[in-house]
Amino acid sequence: MDVRIELAGVSKSFGGAVALREIDFAVNGGEVHALVGMNGAGKSTLVKILSGALVPDAGEVLIDGAGHGALTPRRARALGVSIVHQHRTLVPQLTVAENMLLGRLPRRAGAVDWRRAHAEAARALAALDVRVPTRAVAGELGPAQQTLVEIAREVATGGKVLVLDEPTASLGGADAATVHDLVRRLSSAGISIVYISHHLDEVLGLADRITVLRDGRRIVTAAGADLDLAGLVRAMTGERISHQRPRRDRAAGETVLEIDALASGARLAELTLTVRAHEVVAVLGPAGDGQSELFDLLSGRRRPSGGRIRVAGADVAAGDVGAALAAGLRCVTGDRLAHGLVPGLTVDENLDLTRRGLRRPWLVRWGRLHRQAAERRSRYGVATIQADPPVSALSGGNQQKVLLAKWLDAPVQACLLEEPTNGVDVAAKADIHQLVDGLADQGTAVLLASADVEEVLRLADRVVVVRAGRVVADLPVEGLSRDALVSLTVGGTAS
Amino acid sequence: MTAISTPQRRAGLVVPPWFLRHAGVLAVLLLIGVFTATSSDVFLTGANLLNVSQQIAVVAVLAAGLTLLMTAGGIDFSLGAIAAVAHGVAAQLIVAGVPDGPAVLVTLALGAAIGLVNGVMVTWFKVTPFVATLATSTALGGAALLIIGGQSVSIGDHLMMIGFGEVLGVIPVSVVIAAAVCVAAALVMRWTAFGRNAFAIGGNESAARLSGIPVVRTKLLLYTLGGLLAALGGVMLVARLGAASPGAGGLHLELTVVAAVVIGGTALHGGSGTMVGTVLGVLLLGVVANSLNLLQINPYYQDVALGAVLAVAAIANHLRGRRT
Structure with a gap:
């Protein structure tokens, strides 16, 4: 032929x-x-x-x-x-x-x-x-x-x-x-x-x-x-060992984040789930499927076509960025340069933006800003050659760490992490996974929106699988085999 | 995604970054200064330099407001027209017998209100800043002429303090005002949350909004402040001329202001800008105009020169932006 x-x-x-x-x-x-x-x-x-x-x-x-x-x-x-x-x-x-x-x-x-x-x-x-x-x-x-x-x-x-x-x-x-x-x-x-x-x-x-x-x-x-x-x-x-899932002894606490019949046109139909304190729940789907709607809907960038979001028992006004932030919900984008960071500003100032947005101070105290940023950088492992370069000069992995540190370093009730290791190298990926573990250990309710099966198995306690905008499975991760999960996302018979 | 780190070419140099950033404008400014000084005996005399500084004071006041606004990704083409309206209103108020102080305050409030209207169009009605301010600029251009009835309106010896007063017996009050405005703007851009939020909004509006930064309020304030400063420029204009007249302020002033800010390296798409650059841009345009004057070059070349300098500066900024 x-x-x-x-x-x-x-x-x-x-x-x-x-x-x-x-x-x-x-x-x-x-x-x-x-x-x-x-x-x-x-x-x-x-x-x-x-x-x-x-x-x-x-x-x-x-x-x-x-x-x-x-x-x-x-x-x-x-x-x-x-x-x-x-x-x-x-x-x-x-x-x-x-x-x-x-x-x-x-x-x-x-x-x-x-x-x-x-x-x-x-x-x-x-x-x-x-x-x-x-x-x-x-x-x-x-x-x-x-x-x-x-x-x-x-x-x-x-x-x-x-x-x-x-x-x-x-x-x-x-x-x-x-x-x-x-x-x-x-x-x-x-x-x-x-x-x-x-x-x-x-x-x-x-x-x-x-x-x-x-x-x-x-x-x-x-x-x-x-x-x-x-x-x-x-x-x-492949046949390799599927994932080194650390043994965890944390027990899920009270329900913190409740999503009730959340819908967004044809992209996401009636997603219902709850995330409890100390728990990581993943919404997994093929790239670009329903889980990629979550960031816009939860952060308040866009109004859902139906459904409700509650944090710690109180309704969060739909389509309102300020309300989501005030409720203690932090949404970390998977597209850090579009919606997460201001590339032209320095690392330290980016790290301070969320605090500034919440506290609304009159003045910027650079001395304190740099001191606090230094602590955050060391906690999140942000390594830079210069003292305080613009974010655009960092590698993808470091940018991602700055993004996480910016949004999550203060105690938060609940957070959405969208593709948290998007475009980072293996070492940074492992660091970020540990940071997410740490968040759940501290009691944050973590919702993970991901297209990455490996990552879901590594991080999540529970997984909700979406395909073509619909929920096709809602399972505990413990005991779930990788092949079973892959079959669910890519179109097996389980639907 | 091209999230790969860019090499830091300038690491290791000990020149302060602001100097490096503005070295180009500074060099051109010195070049033209030296050239004019050697060609004309008048250039470096105290009288001439005072004259230049007074001419550029109004431009500097307007440019300070525009620098802040452009840093946040906005633009305002109505500043010159607001200045024209303000200088007419101030003159008519004084002619109508209103004392100087209240007349100035009312004029400033009017300018701020016009700026707020621009801001409302841009934020609430989502009109592109270019179109919104072009519309107000056109309308205000006509309004300015209506206010003075198309004729000169003399204010006699009112506002002498602003127009011809001197501090310490040498420095004109208008120059002191301009310097104070520029220094204040620089401090705002560096030390206040409002100023830093402007950078964040211009650098990435979506990220700023998601961080909880009050994007709409900041923009409204920026346009209002721009209008206020433009009105202050208008008051300085009428004080110095001793009369409101057709043709003062308006489009030519506007274009000079935009040109000065762009020459100073403020990005049109927002996210970066400095008052040092803007002041250098204002100085450069002032010196070029003065130089053409002293060298007795046909005044029609003034606009040609303004356009040429602007084009060169914009291209230089683009090349610099591409490199980093």
Whole structure:
């Protein structure tokens, strides 16, 4: 069979961290080749190399048998490799036809030939049996239809290898099925598909071949028919000792944080849970699923579409940052540079911001500020070369520690930690895990929003699993096997 | 995520950071000063330097308010128009027989109120600061002319103290006022929670809000303060001219103020700024104008020079921002 695109011995590292090690990966013409792996396994790095967005440190990218040392996104597209991202990229204000023909609208005498534009778009959609009116405004289409239009656009612009990055991540069953149908039609039309998904049952039903990545290595490539769910999960998680979960003798105390039927549009449906003092409860889901809504809803950045939040028995006003803070609830973002820290200000001043926001003093006393910051830095292990550099000059791990110290160093009732080890190295990760243990030991009710199974097993006492915005399980972590948990998050039969 | 540490290039140097930061403006200022001094005998005379300092005093007062505001990521294009309105209102009040003190206070209160209106538009109605203040600027430009009926309104020998008074027999009162405002602004930016909150809001509004910092209140105060200082500038203007007249203040003053602040290195997107830089920017523009005057260059080149200096400064700031 003819190989369309191939990675031969590709390696890539960022700083000291190895993202991919000597990966061989090939996609045949008309094949659906699924790529699966846990968070951080290297999937996105691999996709970026396929699309020319990243240049590998070693190894080669071959397209139709020819090597491309300096592949750029533009070159890759010209050669027929295109990506449909999880976050849809249609221009929401424009019509389907305009989106389909973006940048290449047909023209006559300098003016756009609208009749031909709609005819061309309609023809491209009809060829793939996608039933969407070309005059519809893209933003008003449902998410599944938007995905279909986007795929059709890539095919119409000459895509021969399509990388579909979680195309069904936020779709329900029926919508997902229409995407699956389209993928099958594309495949029988000879178009190659690289299919990335956290939903293993859909992968098993759809893929001709499956490649499993773990820790930047290719673990196995096998025909879809030769694999089953258990085998796939084992390949993704490996045989290593699952986690060094410290023995803990703390007993959960009174209920502190109560979340009652919390909902946010289609992203999160009726989440109910309670967190007690001295307890760590995790909400686990695939990246970008329901648990990623929690930060906005609990911090008061956004008003939930339904449900209540209570801290220590008192209701917290919805959509009110001040009320959440006053109630003793601290929400620590997973996106530290967007919502957590002020990058241009120094470490010490960032550490003081929450206190300043709560106490509202008139004056800033720098001497005291630096003294208090020094204590916090040493407690949280923030290491800097200069005395007090701007936060933007720190490494990711140190920034994350500053973030945690800023929010959590004063006694707090309850806290939400969103992906607390996002983008930090192994050493910093271990430090941060100890800090979270310490929080629970002191009596804080800790809610953890995470897409990282390892971390949940390491930190949590109880886990609530969400998938496609719905709760699919609520279990104590003690005695829970890793494979069982992975199966729950990535689409096992337990739902 | 590109959360990778950037190398610290300047570690080990013992030059104070503010000097390093403003070395460019300082160098240009010295260069133009030396050049003008060698070409013209008048430049370094006490009379000329006093004249320059009085000319830039009004700009400095407005620029102080704008520096604070821009540090918080805001912008105000109506400061010049507020000054024009204020100088007209002060003149009419005095002509109507209101004593100097109350007239000045009422004018300042009016300026603050206009600033508050800007703030309300920006915070409550979420109008982009550029558009909101452009709207008030345009409206106030017309209002300023209506207030004085399109003619000069003389205030006789009122407000002489502000316009022509001297401290210790040499330093003009207007210069003392400007210096006091600038020093106060610098202290606010360094030592008060209000000033530091402006930095936090300009640096990352979302993080500031989530930290419990009163973002809306701080912005309202910043716009109000900007309006108040612009009105003070207007009072200084009418005191010095001895009359309110069409064409005083307004757009030209506004652009000079914005240019001075940008030349001083305050980021347009907020999060960083210094009063030292702003004062240097004000001085630079004052010296350039004076120099063109003394060297008897066609006055039409003044605006050309202003634009050119601004463009160079903005590009320099961009390059510096990219490096760090």
